[in-house]
Amino acid sequence: MITREDIRELAAFQSNGDSCALSFYFQPRTPQNKSHKEETILAKDLVRQALREAEQHGKNACARDDLERILDVASQLHGNRAKAKAVFAAGSKSLWREFDLPPHLPGTQLFVNRRFHLKPLAFLLGGQPKLCVALVDRQRGRFFELRLDELKERGGLFRNLPRGRSEGYAGYDGGHAERRVANEYKQHYKQVADRLKDELEGGLWEKLVIGCHDTNWSEFEANLHPYVRQRLVGHFPADVASLTNDQIRESANHLLRFSLEQRRDQLLREALEQAKGNARGVTGLRRVLRSLEMGEVQTLLLGENYAAHAVECGSCGHVDAHMVPFCPLCGKATRELADVCDAMVPMAIRRDIELFYVRPDPEFDKVGNIAALLRFRTGQARTPIAAAS
């Protein structure tokens, strides 16, 4: 499964001269596929088409060997496989990376460019935290890691409870046994809560989902440490002993998606509001690019279908929304970017900027379908000093 380090490596890659960076995405079973052609056949057609262009027009000629190799990969894919696939290749740099991905890509696609096309990856990973799923009842604690649809169990805790009232005597002894049981499961809850706290402190995860019987939830929740509670995405009703991995994954993913959507909407409103007051928000390509280059951006928000022309300086890397032939910063020649996202998305990944894609939204559309929430605003910090001098 792909890691953040893998994605950073791809984002840092830039070919120089005539070499190519090739990105191939395979999505099994696309609902939009009306042609009823097998996805694998579509994938092979796509690669063959690029190969023909390489041979006839010299276009993408730099990628010919990689294309041949991708054709091999595509030939071995089966339409009924459960996972999507991504291949990134730059033969000139001896770079070849293959990843299985959850089958939620927009479609099967092939890109030959100077950089890897990372939008589908960013789409998949946007805002995705390291997620812990813990299942708890009065005796058991089970701990899982959930990343990109892959659920891994990381062990558990089990406590033998002393026999309860039904087996004891009525009256004093019965009550005593009951208190002992209550004490045992309180200890158990505390142990589970302590482990969660240790794991959070150790950087094992960032967000938490808990599966727990509704009847046990309030007695368990009271044990959570305040900063563990801050990381809680939600809880779902669960029978710890009988729940299957698929059910765990589905319930946790559902809660995570909901919370990510809420967070995205909240950040969007905040960015738009802050931009109106010239505070910690900017909108429009020109201002967002400037803030990105100043290192001010905390969260980047892009419309799902956002694309725009821009130029990039071949020397210092400056990206400009105006189609200027020479770089305004260093004076060297610029080159055209068919889509500014090809430069902007890797920039966001390299700098650990949180990236969200936003569904069509009228208010966002008015400001150009691009906005950023800032950590700070350089210009403003200077204003009082300038005013004083």
Ligand SMILES: [Zn+2]
């Ligand atoms: Zn420059």
